[in-house]
Amino acid sequence: MPGKLKARIVAGRHLPVMDRASDLTDAFVEVKFGNTTFKTDVCPKSLNPQWNSEWFKFEVDDEDLQDEPLQVTVLDHDTYSANDAIGKVYIDIDPLLCSEAASVISGWFPIYDTIHGIRGEINVLVKVELFNDLNRFRQSSCGVKFFCTTSIPRCYRAAMVHGFVEELVVNEDPEYQWIDRIRTPRASNEARQRLISLMSGELQRKIGLKVLEMGGNAVVGYLQCFDLEGESGLVVRAIGTACTLDKLSSGSAPNTNTHMHPNTAPASNACNSPSKDGKEPVFGEDLLSSSGPPTPFRALPTSSSSPPPFSPSKPCSRQSSSSDTDLSLTPKTEKAQPVRRRPGIFLCPSSPTLSTDTLSLPGSGSVGCGHGSAPRATTPPPLSSIRSDSALLRKSVSFTEDLLLAASGMGSGGSAGKEAGPLKTLLRQQTQTALEQRGASSSGLLLNAREFPFFTLTSFPPGFLVHVGGVVSARSVKLLDRIHNPDEPETRDAWWEEIRQEIKSHAKALGCHAVVGYSESTSICEEVCILSASGTAAILNPRYMREGCLDMGITDHRFEEPSPPSCGFCHIPYDELNMPFPAQLTYCYHCRRQKVPDVLFTTIDLPPEAAVTGKGCLIQARLCRLKKKAQGEVNATAISNLLPFMEYELHTQLMNKLKLRSMNALFGLHIQISVGENMLLGLASATGVYLTALPAPGGIQIAGKTPGDLSNEQHILTIQKRINDTIAKNKELYQINPPKLFALDPEVFCGINMELTEEVVGSPIPDPRQRSRLFRSHSESSDEVSELDLSHGKKDAFVLEIDDTDAVEDIHSLLTDAPTPTGFYSCNTEVMPGIYNWTSGVQMFTSVRVLRLSNANLTNQGLNKIFTDLCENLLKSFYFKLRSMIPCCLCRLNFTVAVPEEELIQVAVTAVAMTFDKDQTQEKPAEKAITKGCSETEDQLQFPLELCADASSANNQPSSKISGVPETTNVSSRVSSLDRSSPLPEGRSRSLRSNRSFAGGSVTVVKMTPLSFLPGTRIIKYLGIINMFFIRETSSLREEGGVSGFLHSFIAEVFAMVRAHVAALGGNAVVSYSMKECVFMENPNKNQAQCLINVSGDAVICVRETDQEPIPSMTNIGQTCTSGTDGAT
């Protein structure tokens, strides 16, 4: 009996009228936890009832405490008929289970009904008394802290990073159970909400257990997702990075946890942590890899006899056993290989090129596509040369896999186990008997972390990230089947395992031992599911790692000479002589000691210490591909065939747009491919920057097919001029003025001034290859243009060939991306490279747009245009709406696309607009300072901020247009007097009340941001994770203002509920907020709509930066404190 949960129902307010006759309500409350229910008295005839109930006490297992939410139901008492439910509140009590987080939950919660939305509020108090549980077979993991934040949370330091943790649980979706036919929509929605809440709790508990096994105490970068698989069930899965975090005492470490940059947290301290540089025991796969050279896959054609160290997919033997989906995907051909397509891809860190002589055009690629895992290796469409390899590869792989399995013993997932209680049987991932897990997991988990050296973090303490290889990603198309096939309980696990293996092998091929910025996602349409994973191959400093977590064998030499932090991560991790793909290497333009690629793509945030020229900007590639409607395997195969082409095109687009902006690196790259019945949507978003360490990008060259045609040439010249103009304009816009020595403007690069080029490039880098490349580019721009072939074009990625109308369209679309209006910047990373002086204005927003394609006969090109316009228009709308915040930057622009039904395209965006001080945007802390100690550089960026001071600032402000309303103070005092109904005496209320924004107001201002910090504030406490799932349904769509009205109020309600929960925990902000899911379905004919939203984030208490001591060493940089402009309106 390790826990006592206590709840008290205090009062309600703003209740709806439930009794038409009296215009009043006889409300009472049911409080339920597990199977125990308590009731309050009925408070008759009141819309603002005061219950002041006793403490309801639940004596429960801590396991249940973790899994179950407290369920508070408000009902209207009816003497003669059944009591009517007014609404519910689910309270996740997890934050109370961790001693460092919240100690009590107390506040007003919106009473939510899935049909009517918010119907009044209820004041609830919840406490937990937890007894120590020394049982070593326990199934609970109370006390493990969870963070959505993908960096080491401020006010903690990472003593150790243990590595990857993952788990998934599966259940039947109540919406698809037979009982759903007879129950009300409300009952069905509530069953679903409750189930998902339960599953999330369980998932978190299980992950927590794994973390404890590993010796950690926290999960950072916790990413939980739902797969609504329809008939086949409901999957809740999560990944994260297990860490051991030490709390920094707030007094001693204001410097380390007040950075403007999220990423620099506990740097120097962590270095002192007991770290082990020793070698970890060598496991099976290492033995294998050491037997042959650490060969990247691309080299396989020549050395295919050596078995690659990691299997890109499951061995055949295992596939046959997990036949449910894999076999069904196998086309009826003589080929023995499964057709489970794995268009996994490195987005090569350089150009999307292949140094291949044989190039199959996308159109002709279908030949190659019939094949196994052909396009796995690199971006472009399947190449004949690879095709043969893949067969070889596959054979060798199956061998490796067996060995690996043997080595891993009990396996990694803990996904065995058959028996359990009635509730638990619902869950696929049954808990094994305690002993089993104890025995297996200590080795199994270690192995898991070792097996997948993945990190969901996107920014790191300085020194953590040594080198970055490039983006690795893998996708797989699966056919969904019922999950409750008793023989195959682990299908979903196996699928992800495959993908992860592939990611790992890609990383290996890039000479990297780890993957950072790792994430997983799915897209489901009917029975087809695309599983995707992506991350950035990297080499990490083993000092921070738990022993055995990384496979260091072959990379040790790279730690010998430490690189300067401002460019070190750009240096190539792979072997120069044995490159995984053809990249043009040059000596680092920063330190000139090591090689860097010409372009770098990553999924992580820009390291704060990185040297950047100018500012960054959001770069998006958008793509639509039509496909035929089909069923089952045919459909899956068609999708598989399309995927590599889409990836390739997205990549080309990204590359071109990058060049057009004269930038050379992408951060925060996220590629989403979404499947619909008759089309696939691809959206790649990233933040482009000019890394000082990397060479200047070349221009974009236009080439025509038919040189004889004069008008055509004229046309080409015009386009070329437009492109050059755009590049020049963009350079100005983003202030990209690299040191003159390295300046390679397009003209120079195109050989107009050959001499200079040679001199410039040649002098710092005595590399003959470089020069030859320049010559070649010269020749391209001259009379040989007509002979360019695709391989040429791709090789340098800046020659665009105009051979048909499509190409013209492409180029036009390239140029039609509207520039951001003056005063605005945008990025999808945490903060904008090049902006360092944020002020207080913060406006988080969510926007959703759904487009109906009326024209049935759309072409790919037409669709592309529509899709591009949709995204562009959304951005334009944001700029317009937020114009009062100028100068401001849209950060963490997170686009999610979906094809909810045929002919519908849905784009959902969540982002935050933050104001900054215009005058100082140019300044970046001098490089010397960076190398000395980047952790200090941000400290002076403290602004007297009004995080919670809208009111005070407002009072000082002359209210703009209305002169007759300097009334705020009066209003507020009156409000407070009206708020007497609040039964909580001020003294007893929580700490947050003391620092809430508005002395007289009754509602705590809760700021929300998708970033890990709020500018100008210091996070002093993390209160726990917020992970909420809501369903809203209506059968009176028109009356609620149509689909827009319906969704608008639902999103507002979700925000309100998040804020209320945070406030009840004592917090005043949510950081790392994200909307994971927004599934919207409508049936206008029936006047119905339904929407599911899942949001998550970290509840925190933050205080204004007030205790600043100006940092003397940094005064020369000219960053002074600036008062916040109240931009958030």
Added chain:
Amino acid sequence: MAVELDVFVGNTTIMDEEVYQLWLDGYTVNDAVKVRMEGGVMEECEASADVLLSDTMDQYRTFQMCERLLHSPAKLANQLLFQIPPNRQAILIERYYAFDDAFVREVLGKKLSKGTKKDLDDIGAKTGVTLKSCRRQFDNFKRVFKVVEELKGPLVENIRQHFLLSDKLARDYAAIVFFANNRFETGKRKLQYLTFQDFAFCAGQLINNWTVGAVDNMVEDMDVDLDKEFLQELKELKILITDKDLLDQHKSLVCTALRGKTKAFNEMEANFKNLSRGLINIAAKLTNTKDVRDFFIDLVEKFIEPCRSDRWTAADMKLYLTHYTNSAHILDTFKHQVVWDRYMGVIKSCIFKMYHD
């Protein structure tokens, strides 16, 4: 291809004051977009008509959702759905309850009933205020009326507390409520020259001096209804015109005081008895509800018009009424000084306010 759904929701609710005003003024979304385009917002930040339309629709939706809360403004402060900074809340409320003087002038003194509501389209056409805006304003009047009708305590203060309005606006609403409750006639042609502000001022005078609350502020309904006892007592003033001696005495006192001080002296002297009869008769009849309604028309007909036709200046008027009031105190047979002051104080300030073109 059509945008099926388009929403934008900020954690802090974004509201554009210009759009809010357009919404309040009853513009349709399309008209509002036109107005905004003409206003030049588009050039300001490189927006297109689509962007403007989308933004306007979003804002309109937000306002519609807020409207429910604006009906009981106290809720706006402790609701959880919209995070609106307090200064914004105040602006929202103040603007929502703001009204067009032209409109309110039309309904002033009318019963706030369904019948009047049906005539709103006529009023809208007459005043150039959109029907939607008329409805909002009318409903606001009605809502405030209903709430304060049943409350104890000072009228203005009640309105301010319950609707979180500024003092000025609360006073205007008090006037509207007071007029509606007493059904003062304001629509006659002769009264057309008076503005709402004129009436509002008079209402303030009446509320502060002639209601029960003016003497005792813990009585129910005290601010909305005139003090019945006082109205009874007003009958006593008749003695000033029925008693011949008193009338003559009063006249001579006033004339002595006025002589040489104004060009209009002759007219004043000639008209004294008429004017005095007019004012006293108004006082004496106020016990009849019907005559209460005609209070303002009587003032104009019986006093203001004769003076105007004699071309009194505003200063003349002031001088005359001051002496007229003060002289009564010197009359030793006149015992109703308190009632007289209470009556004339209001009459004086009302007439000052109403005496203009």
